[in-house]
Amino acid sequence: MAEDKVLLKIDNLSKHFRVSGGILKAVNGVSLEIKEGETLGLVGESGCGKSTLGRVVMGIYEPTEGHIIYDGQEVQIKKSKDRLAYAKHAQMIFQDPYASLNPRMTVESIIAEGMEIHGLYTPEKRKERVHELLELVGLNKEHANRFPHEFSGGQRQRIGIARALAIEPEFLVCDEPISALDVSIQSQVINLLIDLQKKLGLTYLFIAHDLDIVRYISDRIAVMYLGHLVELGTSDEIYSHSMHPYSEALLSAVPIPDPKLEKEKKRIILSGDVPSPIDLPAGCPFAGRCRYATDKCREEKPALKEVKPGHFVACHYPIQKD
Amino acid sequence: MAKVLDIKDLYVSFDTYAGEVQAVRGVSYSVDEGEVLAVVGESGCGKSVTAQTIMKLNPMPPARIKSGSLTLGDIDIINTPEDDMQKIRGKEVSMIFQDPMTCLNPTMKVGKQIVEAIVHHQRLSKEEAHAKAIEMLEKVQIPNAEERANQYPHEFSGGMRQRAMIAMALSCNPKLLIADEPTTALDVTIQAQIIDLLANIRDELNTAIVLITHDLGVVASLADKIAVMYAGKVVETGSADDIFYNASHPYTVALLNSLPKHDTNKSDKLQSIPGTPPDLLDPPKGCAFASRCEKCMKICRHKQPPVFKLNDGHEAACWLLHKDCPKEGGKS
Numbered sequence: 020m021a022e023d024k025v026l027l028k029i030d031n032l033s034k035h036f037r038v039s040g041g042i043l044k045a046v047n048g049v050s051l052e053i054k055e056g057e058t059l060g061l062v063g064e065s066g067c068g069k070s071t072l073g074r075v076v077m078g079i080y081e082p083t084e085g086h087i088i089y090d091g092q093e094v095q096i097k098k099s100k101d102r103l104a105y106a107k108h109a110q111m112i113f114q115d116p117y118a119s120l121n122p123r124m125t126v127e128s129i130i131a132e133g134m135e136i137h138g139l140y141t142p143e144k145r146k147e148r149v150h151e152l153l154e155l156v157g158l159n160k161e162h163a164n165r166f167p168h169e170f171s172g173g174q175r176q177r178i179g180i181a182r183a184l185a186i187e188p189e190f191l192v193c194d195e196p197i198s199a200l201d202v203s204i205q206s207q208v209i210n211l212l213i214d215l216q217k218k219l220g221l222t223y224l225f226i227a228h229d230l231d232i233v234r235y236i237s238d239r240i241a242v243m244y245l246g247h248l249v250e251l252g253t254s255d256e257i258y259s260h261s262m263h264p265y266s267e268a269l270l271s272a273v274p275i276p277d278p279k280l281e282k283e284k285k286r287i288i289l290s291g292d293v294p295s296p297i298d299l300p301a302g303c304p305f306a307g308r309c310r311y312a313t314d315k316c317r318e319e320k321p322a323l324k325e326v327k328p329g330h331f332v333a334c335h336y337p338i339q340k341d
Numbered sequence: 342m343a344k345v346l347d348i349k350d351l352y353v354s355f356d357t358y359a360g361e362v363q364a365v366r367g368v369s370y371s372v373d374e375g376e377v378l379a380v381v382g383e384s385g386c387g388k389s390v391t392a393q394t395i396m397k398l399n400p401m402p403p404a405r406i407k408s409g410s411l412t413l414g415d416i417d418i419i420n421t422p423e424d425d426m427q428k429i430r431g432k433e434v435s436m437i438f439q440d441p442m443t444c445l446n447p448t449m450k451v452g453k454q455i456v457e458a459i460v461h462h463q464r465l466s467k468e469e470a471h472a473k474a475i476e477m478l479e480k481v482q483i484p485n486a487e488e489r490a491n492q493y494p495h496e497f498s499g500g501m502r503q504r505a506m507i508a509m510a511l512s513c514n515p516k517l518l519i520a521d522e523p524t525t526a527l528d529v530t531i532q533a534q535i536i537d538l539l540a541n542i543r544d545e546l547n548t549a550i551v552l553i554t555h556d557l558g559v560v561a562s563l564a565d566k567i568a569v570m571y572a573g574k575v576v577e578t579g580s581a582d583d584i585f586y587n588a589s590h591p592y593t594v595a596l597l598n599s600l601p602k603h604d605t606n607k608s609d610k611l612q613s614i615p616g617t618p619p620d621l622l623d624p625p626k627g628c629a630f631a632s633r634c635e636k637c638m639k640i641c642r643h644k645q646p647p648v649f650k651l652n653d654g655h656e657a658a659c660w661l662l663h664k665d666c667p668k669e670g671g672k673s
């Protein structure tokens with residue numbers, strides 16, 4: 020299903036924040052491409068910059084360095100007119116369905132707000148469109164006049180999805196859309212996202228830390244560590260032949276819901292914590308916790324290289340497994 | 342092995358403006374020495390309320406223990422007055438919580454917080470208690486424990502805070518440790534460290550652990566026994582193998598199936614459980630899972646299923662297990 024047309028290109032993107040302790044380097048020189056119709060999973064631990072990257076891609080933050088090219092054109096967000104034009108194409112689904120819906124607005128006004136801002140449709144047509152959208156995400160039109168507090172977490176997330184789809188974007192950034200939901204509800208939302216992708220031909224940037232879900236939904240996966248892109252490849256490649264020591268440890272740390280497999284599995288336990296993004300190490304960002312690290316790793320930052328077709332790794336000594 | 346905790350037919354309700362919320366409706370489970378019992382279920386199923394009742398942490402009112410028995414070793418918790426509870430909490434049973442930042446006092450040095458717990462229960466001098474606190478921090482693998490004991494919680498990372506919480510909880514050698522979602526707020530690599538630590542504690546100190554979580558992966562890696570809860574009731578209990586390989590209650594089966602397996606493709610749909618859990622202000626008359634159950638029969642809507650014994654230690658509350666039930670259940 021992944022066609023070869025590149026929808027979004029991120030080129031050497033960095034985002035730094037000025038904080039009281041210095042400069043927080045949240046995202047450092049990330050380059051990647053998202054193809055039309057695919058789902059790119061973005062994984063990493065908290066503080067690795069995955070949400071910041073998502074927000075820069077959305078045009079919420081201005082990049083410190085680098086460019087975002089959407090459909091062949093550079094994304095401009097300095098002027099609010101340009102920012103609005105880009106928002107027509109790219110929308111976002113948020114993590115917390117409780118915080119991301121205005122409690123004083125009805126579902127109808129929440130979903131219709133985007134259409135009003137973009138001046139789409141007549142007021143009557145908008146109402147019709149809200150009903151369509153509610154049905155599309157598995158709710159019904161009777162829900163339109165209710166308020167967010169009347170809904171459960173899973174239903175609210177559906178409202179958030181309907182809102183994002185209201186202005187017919189082609190590209191959705193999903194920032195941990197299911198982390199706040201229960202297991203049985205998670206699969207409902209995941210199935211909905213996949214259905215919508217098939218029906219509407221959407222492209223997703225799917226940010227999450229639940230690696231099993233990411234493997235399931237994504238065509239390709241990007242692994243981030245401390246603001247750097249450390250590995251990028253198809254989902255099967257990353258899961259069965261991960262080449263970066265960090266991806267290897269991250270995947271081995273995920274507990275498998277099967278006691279026998281869990282007992283047999285060798286878990287690589289990383290010692291220590293993620294270093295501070297304010298004071299980045301000179302060499303490979305992962306060197307301090309890596310069990311294969313050498314002096315070269317501590318001194319020289321490895322660049323992202325294509326090791327196998329379509330499989331990129333930023334490591335001096337990528338793991339070679341058959 | 343000695344039973345550390347035994348809960349029988351416990352009912353806990355909350356009196357609210359909207360009415361009586363029947364949060365726990367007849368829960369029974371027990372834990373032996375050196376055993377990890379995982380309590381699994383969705384939010385609002387009563388797993389945390391049950392655990393908090395073990396320590397009587399629920400403010401009463403609005404909470405109210407309606408009936409049932411709850412014994413910890415040979416102490417009858419339900420009839421223990423608050424003054425005596427103070428001596429039990431921390432000494433006989435202690436608890437670690439989901440979010441370590443909100444459970445540590447931000448204005449107090451970590452070492453001092455552990456010392457506070459120690460001197461409350463043990464006759465030790467200040468120096469001895471301090472030495473013990475550092476020993477506990479070392480036991481939970483905090484590097485430079487001596488230095489770290491003099492730091493404040495905000496100087497610790499998330500994983501270290503959880504370790505400090507565990508050190509504090511274990512400082513008086515409790516017989517039972519309740520871990521309420523201990524890894525939910527942590528990253529997977531840190532989660533792996535904490536799982537490892539909890540397994541070591543069970544093996545070395547023979548502490549019984551009640552692990553409350555919704556993450557079935559964590560359950561598989563730690564639990565000896567599992568209790569699955571739904572809408573205030575235990576619907577199935579059994580050994581880890583019983584539950585993961587021979588699940589009998591449709592809810593347990595659906596819960597396990599809703600997780601993507603390692604070989605699930607994007608083209609296969611994830612199984613989901615339609616609908617949402619019932620409102621415990623007005624719980625259904627029959628089986629609470631009936632409205633979401635694929636195999637629901639007529640009787641399920643009218644009468645609560647009794648607990649059927651499948652083998653030693655494996656029990657489930659579902660009409661499908663009745664000897665007169667047709668093989669296929671109801672409509673599928």
